[in-house]
Amino acid sequence: MHTPENAAAQPLNRFLAAARPSATYKVMDRVAARRARGAQVISLSAGEPDCNTPDHVRKAGIAAIRNGHTRYTQVAGLRALREAIAAKFRRENGLSVDWRDTLVCSGGKQVIFNALAATLNEGDEVIVPAPYWVSYPEIVQLCGAKAVTIACEAESGFKLTPAALQAAITPRTRWLILNSPSNPTGAVYSRAELQALAEVLLAHPQVLVLSDDIYEHLIFDGLKFHTLAQVEPRLQPRVLTMNGVSKAYAMTGWRIGFCAGPRWLIEAMEKLQGQQTSGACTISQHAALAALTGPQDFIHASRSVFQRRRDMVVALLNQAPGLHCEVPQGAFYAFASCAGLLGKTTPAGTKLHSDEDVVHALLDEAGVACVHGSAFGLAPYIRIAYALDDASLRAACEAVTAFCAALTD
Template sequence: MGILSAKLSAVKPSQTKAMTALAATLRAEGKSIITLSQGEPDFGTPENISQAAINAIHAGRTKYTAVAGIPELREAVVRKFQRENSLNFTTDQITVGCGAKQLLFNALVASLDAGDEVVFPTPCWVSYPEMIKLAGGVPVPIETRVENGFIMRPDDLRAAITSKTKWLMLNSPSNPTGAVYTRQNLEDLAAVLRDFPDVWVLADDIYEHLVYGEAEFSTMAEAAPDLASRTLTVNGVSKSYAMTGWRVGYAGGPIELVKAMNTVQGQSTSHTCSISQYAAVEALNGDQSFIREFRDAFKVRRDLVVNLINNIPGLECSTPDGAFYVFVGCQKLLGRDTPSGKRLETDMDFAMYLMEEAGVAVVPGSGFLAAGFIRISYASSEDDLKKACAAIGQAVSKFPSPQDVA
């Protein structure tokens, strides 16, 4: 009998982490690699936030905290939800975890029994189906289409729901596509969910502040207040505040669910780092003006990458409304042979070719349950993005033309 559980054997490692780790290994070997595989802003954490952490250390705030988070942070989260989302919570409806990722996992572990189903649109974040499986549930992907802007249609949601469905997981803005669900989109989905009162909504809003142009952010409990009693709204400071390594996420929802999530966390990580929590208080309560600066810089980078990629024959992408990813179709290049004679059968093959030939790390779309694409993160400097796109173009230009192959 092996040591590993059957449950774990069905879970795949994160492809985003795997590609980033491979890039780091190649870089350590002396190879020049530009990493566009990681969803991590290249900006530094704002000084006032870092100083709050230093002050907390000097004040001796280095002890265990409450499982759900320090009162000051939960109060700051209550104010944030009211101020920005018109959501009214009490502090006992708020829980803080080691990133939004842990809170998603806590919610699934706290609520799923064996065989319970969780529906979610694809392309999706790589961790969704694996988290669901680890929690004992059954992932039920709902395919979206490029021509619909990767937005899930209400009829497709209705068709996916069964008597075993426990959750709809919805990430907007979306990783990996950057799709943003408008208030109308959410209201249309809510109209379906009203026919299924036992289905809950897990709103993953981690990219909330990274929305561009005419697009406007909305979240389900705001768009459909009557569903708030069965909605968990998850967010965090990682992306908008350039605090990925601080590991602070927060969630607001019904007390019964939040208490259950705290039980899960109390028996696992106990709580997130006390110093990080005090930094997050400053992040939520302090000056917010830098968020606009970050967003403006990301928009410039987005437009740069979209333009450069669409000028590479065989690659194509639309302009995303949010997050900091471009989801690039590479279907036209699959089936082609590299200069060394290796055939590119899959998007993973193409991603590995770009790593080896162009020195650029991207993530294959199959990791997001969308074969035939690659995800490029534009959360890097303009200089790196220009160099990376030029290298990708050069690598693609080395393919034998169809006439030559014939």
């Protein structure tokens, strides 16, 4: 009979054993547990649009089922979808690619996993600017390599500088992961900033770049989006540009990510995927095709909504004693410093020594869930996802302000 004792005696893969669970999902699990006990919680922890997938996209998924499109596709994805992806990269990003340079995966996370697993060997290094999405260093770890994190403080706009990049590159460096707009900070790299990083990278031909553009369409204040391979075409032969439909089209559960990159890398990732998932869900691929080729008004409407929410949330957070929040330029996250709360005591008697303490206390005493900045590689901050209706966001921010005001020295 299978027992916990027997399970504990079985060795795990050492790379898996060293990896940490997703901090975001751990918070979501705590929220679910509290709600199951009847507690009222406003969750600002998940990076998921609160609106529905556009109607024409949902209808395309239903039509795919009704029309019998429920069998395997090619491992790399439907030809029609790959052509639409290539057209998107040409039209929106100025990248010179055709459909053979693309790959469809089961979510953006699989794009990253496939790329790193196909190229990394033990001892290789991957440069990961911090704050980073929680999964980047863990995927590197699972692939047997080492994540080299670079702290990018508020003074640099939470962005990697050329000097810091140059200092981090070694003969073992295999990848740089660059995310703009950023999760968790909402930072957006300008064309000039990307060009400055490109100048460093041109001198190190062994370094590949993963450009995570998943929040491309969530960019505010009239800013223009730029991606690295577009800014510096000489780097395109070693840049993997990834994107997906999750954030732009509110399709998180459909699990479709995609990428474009050098043919040798795409073929290696396809080979790996053929022994892994055999390809993405056929129905979801048909829906993604409708998203990329159909009306795009949904994107413009949702961008306006998120910019309005950003303005409200940042203004309210900056009224909370001990919090300070810079104005993010994209995505749907506010990354607020909670340094002013550390050392204080909550009404329930909890001493706040770290940003993780702050997050736990906010959930337990204020009924608001967010994620601690240390999980993203930079403390002391809290990440608040403002992908929620206005009334809930306002109520959450007011609860946070009341919590902060009630702290004692």
